[in-house]
Amino acid sequence: MRIEVTNLRRYFGRTKAVNGISFSFDSGQIFGFIGPNGAGKTTTMRIMATLDEPTYGNIYINGISVTDDPEKARRLVGYMPDNLPTHRDISVHEYLDFFARAYGIHDPQRTEVIESIEEFTNLLGIRDKTLKALSKGMKQRVSLARALVHDPPLLVLDEPAAGLDPRARVELRELLKVLAQRGKAILISSHILTELAEIIDGAVIIEHGQMVTAGTIQEILQGTKGAEAATITKVLIRPIDDIEPLYRALLEMPHVEEAHLAGDHIEADIAGDEETACELLAELVRREFRILEFKQHRAHLEEIFMNVTKGHVQ
Amino acid sequence: MIRPTHILERLDNRANPVTVKELRQAFRGGWFGVILIVCLGTMICLLAATHFRSISTDEQAIGRNLFTRIAMLLQVAVVFGVPLYAGVRMSIEKMTGQVAIYYMTGLFSARIVNGKIKSALLLVILIVSSVAPFGFACTLMRGVGLPTVAASMVFTVCFGLIGCIGTVCLATQVASTLSAIVCLVFGGLCMAFLLSIATATQSVLIDMGPIDLLRHGAIAALFLMMPIVFTLAVLYSGALLRLRGVSPDPYDHANASRGLPYESHAGTHR
The missing domain is CATH 3.30.70 (Alpha-Beta Plaits)
Known part of the structure; x- marks a missing residue:
């Protein structure tokens, strides 16, 4: 599966939040999305997750356009936003059950799917805890589990490691490596570049809404002053x-x-x-x-x- | 042969996910429990006090007086408490951007709004049915008949439903603290108006009985219901339109507060 971002533009009035970004990556690859605050990372990710529409350009997920066929495209995307789940009076299991129901996964398959995801994301021990009782790291894990419920081939993760302690960061990194080995394409944005460097196969660096460089780490090394x-x-x-x-x-x-x-x-x-x-x-x-x-x-x-x-x- | 477990499983699979989630949250959270306990506790106290009073008095309308109080309390809980709870829950999810995540699952605006309304209606029915035995107990005393009590319960559910539709739909318009305050004030006035209509209807119902109320008040009710239905239709359409648009990006809010021109363009329509 190939994800292609072609000449993506998103304007908010005079502000060019995203201005002509193009890059591509494949299944099994972890791609870093790097840029300073306000560079347009979240906007691009939201367009990829079909939560926003570009002013111009397109994103193709396995050939499916996110603008022309958003219903089909969003089935292929697991999106983890930077804000954590705010549902207070709901347990981890019920939260995942809600999303599994929403994705149309019926019982008895639903129970199996949720249990396997809870096991994979190491949430089995806290499945009956309410979300308000969880630490930030745990909530991030719940958020990742939610993004995995419908087994999407593409994961779009917006700052998944923000605010996590070192142990939680290492655990998240390992999870992402396993997911990539299972053939998922992962686009991840993070400010913790040292963490990112250890897991990514390639990166896109954007600034001011424009792409500065993109490619595998080797390609970037060869093509920049660095x-x-x-x-x-x-x-x-x-x-x-x-x-x-x-x-x-x-x-x-x-x-x-x-x-x-x-x-x-x-x-x-x-x-x-x-x-x-x-x-x-x-x-x-x-x-x-x-x-x-x-x-x-x-x-x-x-x-x-x-x-x-x-x-x-x- | 179809087994009952299969039927239950099929029903469970067909249930609106939002309704299931809302009911789970309502039962887990303290708010709904408090409403229910306060309601039941007050009913028990009222019933006990009336029972002791009935021993020492020959008052003919003792059952009617008790039922008037029960109906009043029930209306406050159902026409005010539950809609307020449903509206607050909707506005929180809207403001925190959780509704946007629902879109990714294929849940669309109508299903989200309907799910919220259904769950609120079920809470209304639950409260009414838990209080109903106390209402029917009043018929064993003097001054109120079974049809009046039954009609009163039905009216209460209907007014509760109107309140829930109104507050849930209004809450979808919340996008910032200011709009939340505006919605709260407007919603509060509407609910106060609705509560006054409900109380007046109950009062007339208890005085006249359901048959006479229908005979004499049908046209007046029709005239009263027309603007209410129209308002609800407008609010519902507004909610569907509002939720069709993707909710604002949290980053946009941050940028907007720094004076960047994100706010006016936040959210596109799909």
Whole structure:
């Protein structure tokens, strides 16, 4: 299944909340949707979830247009908004039962579906608790379970990790990985880029309603200024007295464009790929330098984000 | 052969999900329980007091006086309490954007509104049926007949239904705190008006009996019902139109409060 966003625009009067966004991703992929506040992430996600209509452009979910055939399209989407369920006097099980009924899942299948989802999202132990008695993390899990009730092939998750403690974040991350392995396409927005970096296969970065970059992480690294950071290699040596000879040796090496001493280690800018880095390490070992650590510093999602965005908010 | 469990399962599957959810929430929450307990508690106290009074008095209309009080209390609970509860619940779900999530399931405006009204009607019937034995007990005393009590219960349910339709439909118009206040004031005035009509009708019913009321008051009732039905039709249509539009994005509210031009365009129609 393929999700295609084509030249999506959403204008609110003079404000261009979304202005010509295009990207695509497939089943089994987790795609990060990154941008500063007010960049247009939620608007795009709401259009994908058929809760809003674009001014121009379209989103196709497995070839089904969200504007031309919203009834069909919304059956394929599980949407988890950033606001949590506010129903106070209802238990977790009853809440999920309501949505299963609303999706037209009839008993006895309904009972089986809800129980399997409760088990998957680890809600079995709290199924009889009312929503008002749950922590934010638990509510997020209930919200995710709700989005999964009709087994949609596409999950649209708006800030699912916001306000979660580290344990809940790790649990959510693991759940999303399993869902992706089960073939679901996942579009996830988050401000916690370090968390996002560990699970996403690709990302879309938007700012000011416009797309800055999109693609797999590798593609983004190659296509942005952030790629420069990917070649930095950190080298640690013991004994520390040998750092000067190592520094001089590195400067003489053909692929080393730049190197500088940074306290107890050297940071070298290597022109080339991983193979080049391997050869460089092998050469250093051949020259009998006692390398303690040789680490390629990959650009973080945060660095890429900071490089490609300007921090403007509409 | 069709087993009763199959029939129940089929009925359960056909039930409006919103009705099921609302009833579950009503029974789990404290509000409805309080209404019911206060109603029943007061009935028991009234009945006990009247019983002790009947021993020491020869008053001919003791049953009628008791029933008047019971009917009055029932009307406050059913024509005011339940509609207010239903309206508040609807407005909360509308304001917090939960209704928007319902659309994703394929639940459309008519089903949402109907589900809310049905659940409120069931609560009305539940309260009336729990109070009904006390009303019928009054016929064992003096001054009120079985047809009057039965007609009174039916009238109460009808007025309760009118109140519930009105408040649920009005609550769909709530989008901000200001509109909530406006709806609350307007709804409160309408409910006070409805309650006064209900009380007057009950009073006439108890005085004249159901047959005479129908004979003499049918035309007056028709004239009275026409504007009420018209208002309800307008409110219901307004509710369907309002819920057809996607509810505002929570982000839009945040942006609107910062003076960005989101507010006037929040929500499109589908």
